Amino acid sequence: MKSIINLPLLLTSLQVCCHHLPGHDGFQDDHGENNPHEHQYSLSREEQGEKSPDYHKITPSNTDFAFRFYRNIASDPDGNNIFFSPLSISTAFALLALGAKSETHDEIYKGLSFDLLEIEEKEIHEGFHQLLHVLNQPNNKAQVNLGNGLFIEPSLKFLPAFLEDAKNVYGADGFSTNFSSPRVAKKQINYYVQNKTDGKIACALDELDASTVMVLVNYIFFKAYWENPFDTHFIRERDFFVDANTTVKVNMMHRKGYYKFIYDGDLFSWVVELPYKGDATAFFILPDEGKLEHVENALAKEHLSKWTQSFRHESIRLIIPKFSISATYDVKDLLEKMGITAVFNDTADLSGITGEQNLKVSKVIHKAVLDVNESGTEAAAVTTIEFMLRSAQLQPPLTISYNKPFLVIIVHQSTESILFIGKIMDPTKK
Template sequence: MSSLHSWWLLAGLFTVANCATQPDQQQSNLPYVKIAPGNEDFAFRFYHQIASEEPGKNIFFSPVSISTAFAFLSLGAKSATLSQLLAGLGFNQKGISEGDIHKGFQSLLQSLNRPKAGFELSLGNAIFTNDQFTLLKKFLTDAKNFYQADALPTNFKKPQEAVKQINNYVQKQTHGKIVDVIKDLDSSVLAVLVNYIYFKAQWESPFNRNYTRNSDFFVDAKTKVQVPMMIDHDYYNYYEDKKLSCYVVQVPYKGNVKAFFVLPDQGKLKQVEAALGKDVLLKWEQSLEVGKLALSLPKFSLSTSYDVKKILNKLGVTDVFTDRADLSGITGARNLRVSKTIHKAFLNVRENGTEAAAAAVLQIGDRFGVIPVKFNRPFLFLIVDYLTKAILFMGRVNNPSVEQSQN
């Protein structure tokens, strides 16, 4: 076997969540529907793995960004490497063909990058390649066709210039919110695959800044912190899950994207996390009812960075990171492996998404008959695109006063 060379996978993202409509039934036959269950399965398994390794820490990541990056990579994978990748991403090859998986991501990318009113959402891919690193024509064609990926010539013999080129690209695509996604490149790197996602939205009904007040947030039984708490009295879709001991509140953005905030009862966080999965999410969605809530939600920012290789190893994806890797569909030779994977994420939750949203009318009612739901202890959240059923982002807020999650 010739010398083993390295690929890097990077997934960078940014979201401004400033807290729509049901999906068109005509969309149900589009290819992205076939990959939705697998993507949901991967999202929850990835979350559970992080949660088990980082108790007490904030969590935030984009499942669809990571899934898209590795599905893209699977275009060049063969034999056991391909089977491991697809299984790790939640796809049973007996239930869905490799072709349908790529067509599903093609359809998903086209839909998520659709023109929309009220919010910005873009998801994309790129390959930075050595000038002397020849990619197979089929791989390049499929990369462009299914994953909208551009091949960008990069001189890895000048690593500082390559790092700058890649970081500038990610920074531009994420509107300046993900910077310095990589610090250096080792001498074995021949290509870097980048996936990015950018999301910025307004609440359908913004919070009024004038009502935001500092309030206690109970991190645990012994720790409390002061955080700015946004307050709203309005009608929301909500559900009290008595079996799991939690409240679920759905807060819509303008458009087809909605946020789910899940507030476990005191001491029930681990119980809710253990049950978290696509069946529970479906149950919550189907059980929502309209009620007037006195909703209190903290303003917070999260910044995270994850070694995806470490997590995927725990999910059974191993060969692609070793000398057993078969990525011969990329160059025709078995001399490639993925040496490093990085996923960086940033989240900012505020009263309004844009200046225009600040002028929106806020409905304030009296407190009679209002159900108080105060997110003043650790909670979970998901941001879901309801057209495609894609989980764009998910996470856990253990301490909203801590922006940087050390990983």
């Protein structure tokens, strides 16, 4: 059996409803002719060509947002597994910002950790445009499919420039959708997501608000093989210590080999890097006993760069669980805690979409699925990274066993983009 990691993910069914729905007919490009909207973000042919990587300009903000969003999820002491794609959420709301104005516009960028005094709005959109282009390269052994879909009620009056910018900059697919028939609309959207995630997410939407007139979907699908697979012959059922009172049995994958790793004295954690074939890698973070909450509160983008500069590369015995988990989040509640509020209420200004202040976001749902398993054949060396801030020489143990709650960060290396973040509290919970 070949070992593979599949990370299909649907973000943000951003369900948009009207304050009032103007009576206009047809889903045509001539909508909004009387409300001209300058194409500020449509990229020229030259800009769409090869040039310096603008995506590096948005990486720090995307990483800050990733950890801020994680901390908001982790603040709920429910003890559940966590798994989501911060990049999927950032991309969806950056696209939405194309149509946002005034306070709504400013809150979205601030919530995504962008300071418009330090980076121009056009640079943000160009950064996402190039990032989408790089991530979606079909020849990468670590497959990433990241994209957007806009499902729009045909009677909705909209500005064609918004759709053109969404298509040209964010590669968004546009569809005419009859939301007056929720069953048909859900079937159309769910089929689209099922197709884009290789069947891993069959039901993106469970329900639609009665007043929905537009749904913005961002999907991400990741599929990659371990550079150094785990041998199925060395899978053993072992104890996983969920907490002081709970122990579960889980299949643990064993491998002895060369890995990049380090003990991070600042985070009180071991960090091991498991690379995939292609341009992606995963950081497995194992906090010391009682230090999980400390890691969650302290983890920041600076740690990623410090790890990569400070790792040790030695032979260790690595033990990690084989598991499959899924998660669903009401992103609206989480983003409101992060200061993005106007877009969800009747003061929302999304007039860049319709030319009028008649839309607001009613619901934001994020669904994620993660499968981690072994590989049939052992390959070459594995690369893993971590660092130690303190000068004390801490010798790594012979064995690093992920037999208690740990974190996972999956990174696209050349763009330094965090694709996924997860916390595995109990690998037996689906």
